[in-house]
Amino acid sequence: AQKITQTQPGMFVQEKEAVTLDCTYDTSDQSYGLFWYKQPSSGEMIFLIYQGSYDEQNATEGRYSLNFQKARKSANLVISASQLGDSAMYFCAMRDDQTGANNLFFGTGTRLTVIP
Amino acid sequence: DAGVTQSPTHLIKTRGQHVTLRCSPISGHKSVSWYQQVLGQGPQFIFQYYEKEERGRGNFPDRFSARQFPNYSSELNVNALLLGDSALYLCASSYIGQGAGEQYFGPGTRLTVT
Numbered sequence: 001a002q003k004i005t006q007t008q009p010g011m012f013v014q015e016k017e018a019v020t021l022d023c024t025y026d027t028s029d030q031s032y033g034l035f036w037y038k039q040p041s042s043g044e045m046i047f048l049i050y051q052g053s054y055d056e057q058n059a060t061e062g063r064y065s066l067n068f069q070k071a072r073k074s075a076n077l078v079i080s081a082s083q084l085g086d087s088a089m090y091f092c093a094m095r096d097d098q099t100g101a102n103n104l105f106f107g108t109g110t111r112l113t114v115i116p
Numbered sequence: 117d118a119g120v121t122q123s124p125t126h127l128i129k130t131r132g133q134h135v136t137l138r139c140s141p142i143s144g145h146k147s148v149s150w151y152q153q154v155l156g157q158g159p160q161f162i163f164q165y166y167e168k169e170e171r172g173r174g175n176f177p178d179r180f181s182a183r184q185f186p187n188y189s190s191e192l193n194v195n196a197l198l199l200g201d202s203a204l205y206l207c208a209s210s211y212i213g214q215g216a217g218e219q220y221f222g223p224g225t226r227l228t229v230t
Contacts, residue, residue, distance in 0.1 A: 004158075035218070043204055045159070045221035091158050102147055102210055103172045104219060106158030 003027075004092050006107035013082045014115050020067070021077040021110045023092030029053075031097035034075040035104065036066065039089040048090075051075060053097075079112075087114045118143070120209050120222035128228045129197050137192040137225045141209030147171070148190040149219060150182055153204040165190055166212075194227075202229045 003026040013019035025034065036048040051059045051066045059066040067076040079086055089111050093104040121140045129135050141148050147166040151159035161174040165184035179195045188209075194201055204226050208219035 037221070042223065043206075043226070044223045045206060045208070047218050047220060050218055093158075102164050102166070102212075102219065103149060103161035103174065104151075104159070104208075105161070108156075108158050 004094055004105055004107035006092055006110050008110045010111045012113050012115055015084060016081055018078060018080045019082055021090050023075045023107060025073050025094050029096055033095040035093040036077045037091045039091060082114045084114050087112060120207055120220055122207050122222040122225050124225060126226045130230055131197055131199060133197050135194050135197060137205050139207030139222060140189045142220055145209035145211050146188055147210045148184055149208045150192045151206040153206060159206055197229045199229050202227060
């Protein structure tokens with residue numbers, strides 16, 4: 001069974017600094033996808049970044065990068081130059097490509113607070 | 117382009133009642149998935165529909181059902197509501213049913229069962 005673990009319930013970062021949010025996953029499948037979503041207090045899940053299990057390069061999207069270490073089964077999110085608007089819940093999720101469905105398995109999330 | 121839309125935004129129901137939640141995907145997206153997010157937890161997968169057929173079902177009781185219409189919009193139905201059904205219900209759409217298609221979420225429907 002697929003499992004996503006986010007061990008940091010809360011993180012604080014100074015504005016303009018970089019922060020790493022941890023995510024480890026457990027799967028026996030070879031083909032899978034890893035996602036990070038941001039959830040502000042409004043509740044909407046905002047897609048940030050995607051990494052496929054066969055992608056050799058780490059994914060990057062603007063200030064977001066995904067540090068993918070396949071052997072360690074980790075997919076940490078790095079946010080550079082933090083902004084006050086980055087304060088939110090962050091969820092790591094995995095999609096199993098074997099089942100034919102497009103469902104995501106989510107971790108419990110990390111609440112990021114950016115300090116001015 | 118409009119994003120994923122969901123209605124209603126908020127809903128208060130009594131135990132034992134029935135509820136219908138609605139979702140319209142992004143134009144051109146044919147896959148819709150439903151998730152339940154209980155307070156303090158990550159979303160949990162309920163259903164996925166692609167081209168009007170059920171493609172996946174999570175570990176939820178038969179009180180939960182869904183369908184997808186020819187215009188790719190979707191409804192989630194919950195019968196015999198329990199207090200534990202109180203949650204944020206999220207709908208997500210994607211262009212393809214599986215593979216690398218990112219899922220884009222709507223704002224959610226917050227259901228309170230009293």
